[in-house]
Amino acid sequence: MSGRVMVATNRILAGVVLWGVTTQGGWAADPQAYTATQIKTGEADLDTAVGASSDLLALQATHAVGPFALAGRVRSDYERVRTALESCGYYAGVVHITLHQLDGGNGIRMDGQSEALANWIAAVPAGQKIVAEISVEKGPLFHLGSIRLVDQATHAPPVLNAAQTKAFGLVPGQPAVAQAVLGAGGQLLDALKESGHALARVEKPTAYLRPQTRTLDIVYPVTPGPVLDIGTISLDGLRRVHGSFIRRRLMVSTGQLYQPSKIESARQDLTDLGVFSNVTVKDASDTAVGGTMPLKFTFQESKRRAVGAELGYSTDLGARVGANWTHYNLLGNAERLRLTALVTGLGGSAQQGLGYDVYADFFKPDFLERNQNLSTRIEGLRQLFWSYRQTALLLRGGVTRPIAKNWNGNFGLSAEQEKIEQFGVTRDYTIIGAPLAATYDNTGVGNPVEPALHGVRASINIMPSVSLGDKGTGTSFFAIMNASASTYFDLHHLRISRPGRSILAFRATVGSIQGAGTWDIPPDQRMYAGGSATVRGFRWQGVGPQYGNTRYAIGGTSVDAASVEYRQRLFRSFGMALFADAGQVGSSSVPLTGTVRVGAGGGVRYYTPIGPVRLDVAVPLNRAPYGDKWDLYIGLGESF
Structure with missing residues (x-):
């Protein structure tokens, strides 16, 4: 064997x-x-x-x-x-x-x-x-005969609980296959350690061949050792990250039962902070120390600063080109500061000229309590859409925390000061909102640009708002509500493809604004459709009520859209997609009103280590007046 x-x-x-x-x-x-x-x-x-x-x-x-x-x-x-x-x-x-x-x-x-x-x-x-x-x-297949576990310290059978016995798994009469026999020892060792036996040992078995009965008798030497708690926890390798922050963050503590699965979860959680290139943990002693097993976490800190470039293109919104600078450990507690500057509207069919988008994002993990994160943004932007021209300064802040398995909740405040020109009229607005959101994600994908292969993503958003307009518009109160969901199905489950190669993806979106009519709501707060986020083949803001017989979108107070996409992986690094989208924008706050627009198309994918580079081409199947004949979209990651 x-x-x-x-x-x-x-x-x-x-x-x-x-x-x-x-x-x-x-x-x-x-x-x-x-x-x-x-x-x-x-x-x-x-x-x-x-x-x-x-x-x-x-x-x-x-x-x-x-x-x-x-x-x-x-x-x-x-x-x-x-x-x-x-x-x-x-x-x-x-x-x-x-x-x-x-x-x-x-x-x-x-x-x-x-x-x-x-x-x-x-x-x-x-x-x-x-x-x-x-x-x-081959000759005859041998089976297991007697199976004995022997405690090396007492020379008697060790006392095992039900979980440990189940983990061992060997029973007389099963085929004497080496992988099963040898694997049983490793499984038993894992189960013993998970029960607190930090010093447990399971040696290689001795096998006794019985040719007359065509059986193999097995003797497994086992040393369970004492049940131990976690002892002193030492941290090594920290230079700029504060040890006090790491100790508050740790998911294990002195006095807790020694369990390798929870220790590994704590190690992985620290790795996910994004400030360490490597985190290891090991037992800090070969013997028990006062009924405990001390642990040693060793850290290798990542570079604190990084510079990156951003590039995206679609025929409706044009090109976005810019750069960002990120500090990953600003104050020593894994705070992240990112500064981004973008030039927008380069050649887009929905744009009237160049714009800009400049913002600073600040992220603080474990704000006030563990697993509660603070995100803030200050942003200045200028957008010259056909529908309106906007120059704005925005402030946003919010707290995100888990509320159930796979669920996260978010609440915060936002403020916006803007000047908007629409249809030859210029107005100033001050908008204050209180966004409240819940998201669900069981896809198991941590990287936002990595394609999901199964599961569901969903979100529900409600933002009560007050708009303090100029003398021409006055004050209005309204609530923006929207919900979206996407799901992914691997055709491997139908046994017609290999795992992860053929995926059907579905997306649905619905939204409504309550409390005010279209003309009482600032143009940038209204609902629009068209583009990669809703209906491809129609330019951004190209679906919905138009101002007269022109390309100027008015926006609406309801929206609904749906998409279906087939994604096929080809070879090692390439793939393709086929899709169809449909959606509408209505002047009523009740969804499913308006004129339905449908677009369809396909694209190619090139898979990189950080995610797929996407190139899609879409055409409108019922083109709107002054609408584009086709649209091209280039970006990183799938559209949903």
């Missing part, structure tokens, strides 16, 4: 049969070329084990050898292949290796004596290739 399990009995010997031919005259080849083949048994696991164990098969295309070395390789394969047989439970199997010249000849029988084999190989003329065929006779 591989691993290797000790067998305390006489081994059943397997024979090696060597067939060959004798040639007269000619010079021997050195090195000697050969081809190795494997005769399949029809049992996939066994054939895989035999093929993986054979040096004749693995090295035939490389590491050319002379006659004596090739003979040694044959003898080595005898033992290696026999080990593969035993690892699959066949302890009475026989290994056959036959050799002959590629062009045939008179066969002779050998018993595997090394000198005779090497001499026969040496007699093969230069330019002739040897064929080596490997086959096995």
Whole structure:
């Protein structure tokens, strides 16, 4: 049995049969070329084990050898292949290796004596290739007989709880497969440690072969050791990150039961802070210290600053080009500050000229309490859409925290001072809002640009707002409400593709503004559709009520949209997508009103280590007046 399990009995010997031919005259080849083949048994696991164990098969295309070395390789394969047989439970199997010249000849029988084999190989003329065929006779499949666990300290069976017994898993009568027998020890060790036995040991088993009953008796030496709590926790390698912050962040504490799964979760949580390139944790002692096991966390801090570039393009919004600068540990508690400056509206069909977007984001983890994060932004922007021209200063701040499994809640405040020109009229607005949101995500994808392959993402947003307009508009109160959901289905579940290669993605969005009519709401707060976020094939703000017979969008007080997309991975780094979108914007606060617009298209993907680069082309199926004939979208990550 591989691993290797000790067998305390006489081994059943397997024979090696060597067939060959004798040639007269000619010079021997050195090195000697050969081809190795494997005769399949029809049992996939066994054939895989035999093929993986054979040096004749693995090295035939490389590491050319002379006659004596090739003979040694044959003898080595005898033992290696026999080990593969035993690892699959066949302890009475026989290994056959036959050799002959590629062009045939008179066969002779050998018993595997090394000198005779090497001499026969040496007699093969230069330019002739040897064929080596490997086959096995499986013999009967052996099963497990008695299975005993022995405590090394007391020489009695150890006392195991139900979880530990289940983790061990071996039962008499099951096939004596090495992977199961050896794996049971590792599983038992994990279960013991998870129960607080930090110093537990499970040694390699001793196996007793019983040819008469075709069984294998197993004895597993086990040393459970005492149940320990976590002792002193030391932190090493911290330079600019405050140790007090890390200790507050730690998910384990002194006096807690020693459990490797929770210790690993604590390590991963610290890694996810984004300020460490590596975090390791290990036991700080080889023996118990006062009934505890001390731990040592070691940190390697990442670079604190980074500079990046941002680039995006669509035919409706044009190009966005800019740069950002990020500090990942501003005040020593993993606070993140990002400064971004973008030039926008480069050549977009929904734009009247160049704009800008300049903002500073500040993120503070564990604000006031653990797992409660503070995000703030100050932003200055100028946007010259066909629908309106806007110059604004915005302030936003909010707190995000988990509220249930896969659910996060967000609440905050926002303030905006802006000047908007629409349809030849310029007005100033001061808008104060109190956004409240909840998000759900069980896709298991942490990177926002990494494609989801399964699960659901959903969000619900409500923002009560007050607009303090100029003399022409007065004050208005309104609430913006919207909800969206997307889900992903892997066609592998229908057994028509490999996992993660063929995905169906669905998205739906619905929104409503309550409390005020369209003309009482500032233009930038109204609802619009069109573009990659709703209906591709229609430019941004190209779906919904228009001002007269022009391309100027009025906006509305309700919106609804839906998308379906088929994503196919091609080769290693490429993929494609086909999609269809539909949506409408209404002048009523009740959704499902307005004129439905439909777009469809396709695109290609290039998969990079940070996410797919996306290029989509879409066309409107019922084009609006003054609408685009087609639209192109380029970005990082999927559209949803």
